[in-house]
Amino acid sequence: MNKPKISIIIPTYKPENYVLSCLKSIAEQTYSLAHIEVFLILNGPRDPYYNLLQQYIKKYLTVTIQLFYSSTKGVSNARNIGLDNSKGDCIIFMDDDDILSPTYLNTMILHFKRGHLVMAKVQVFKENVHAAMNNYMTTNYIRNQKEEHKTILSIRRNMTLVTAKLYPNDIIRGTRFNNNFQHGEDSLFMAQVIVNTNKVVLADPNAIYYWRLRPNSLSRSKIPFSKDLSNICKLIIQFTKLYSAFPIKLEYLIFIFLQQLAIIKGFISRQFKK
Template sequence: MKISVIIPTYKPRAYLWECLDSLVAQTFSKDDFEVLLVLNGCSEPYKSNIEAYIEKRKEIINIRLTQTDTPGVSNARNIALDNAKGEYITFLDDDDYISPSYLEELYAKASPNTISLCYPYAFNDGNPEVQLSYGITDAYEYCIKNSCDSISSRVRKYFSGPCMKLIPMSFIQERRFDVRFKNGEDCIFMFLLSDKYKKMSFTSRNAIYYRRFREGSAVTTKRSKKEVVLNSLKCMNEYTKIFFRGNYSVYFYLSRIIAELGCQLQILIGKQ
């Protein structure tokens, strides 16, 4: 198996079908990738609806559904990683979707020591025709223009989360998402892997990750100032522990710490 696509989902709505349909439409051979869909923290009627979707398309796509009563996106992703068969891993959020050539182009650009990165397209739910300004899209444009192939300051924008890329499973091995964190776990996981990735490659603009911003998602859910500050301090502590126990870039480590300090500064001056 060449690629494992990991999708956690919780009480999904219609956007999940759009996400899965975009995988059905892939130009990459169905025999070369699997989809690991983990329904976490809920069961019916979502499980039956997903099973019905899979049954109708079992001849054209390989989707394996796992249901767990334990909630949490990190736990769901860890379950999928424990069962993944692919040489490479890509993560997809259940309210996002991808262009038809996404997997094919990412795989063509990947290698055992290289992470391949796609073109990100952000939009507001209900208005996909209007592309939003997005820092990772800006990073893509900069890196294409300047032929970036290593983890420069601009490329680091891609590594705040696990999506929009193809990661060699050899980089991940037994490393997993930290289930103690409800916010910031994506950044911590990507930092945990950062001692492995040195080279980057970029697809064409045809390999698109469509990033949906919607009300009620984890990204848009408001948190209290106290929650944000305490979580930020916990993240800084975890980055520091990881940094001192491995061969990690001091520049990448400092960029993570500075980002957390910036978050706290915004709280203090009342911007959150």
């Protein structure tokens, strides 16, 4: 059987040196590099970042890396560019400052099958992955490892981010990220693709997605109250519309309801931190 081709999609905005570590972790994968294609999508300001990324790519000629540029800011637009150009049998999303363990792709692809969403173990780190720590996603992964049958409810907490997963093409189909959202777009995308998922599989623990913690990252930046409130209201409406398309699935209804509660809880938490 031919090895499946893996498409890795990485959006980047005003990239720093972290992206080098990200690309290095891909180049050092034990999986056949001939069966990997990387889409690096620069969004927002072009200079001096585009030329900088070209120099970075030259350091890893063993990997097929395609560089795209879009003046439109936002990870949703960048990821959609990657999806539109992907020729792989399956998709992996990464953030430009995160790192994959060396056997990550080799381990994840062992579970590659139509309709199967494969999830990896997540650990967080600041500078050195050898000092990586567990977080709530790690805890949920470990708990679900012990369960014979995984459900979308039991793994729900790990469905707020699109990273640390492998998606066969038949799960994603024509689904794209909603460009109208700057926050919460991951959970909305996951709620769409979960409808096409027949089974959730946890990869072995040696497939680790290292999630870098940066205090000045976009995801941790403060959002004005009015903008944040408007965003969550629109998100809740979108989630409600999703369920209306699949009203007979009780488990999906509960999943959508819990995702909406999590959105509201996150909004309240952000207000108290200000």
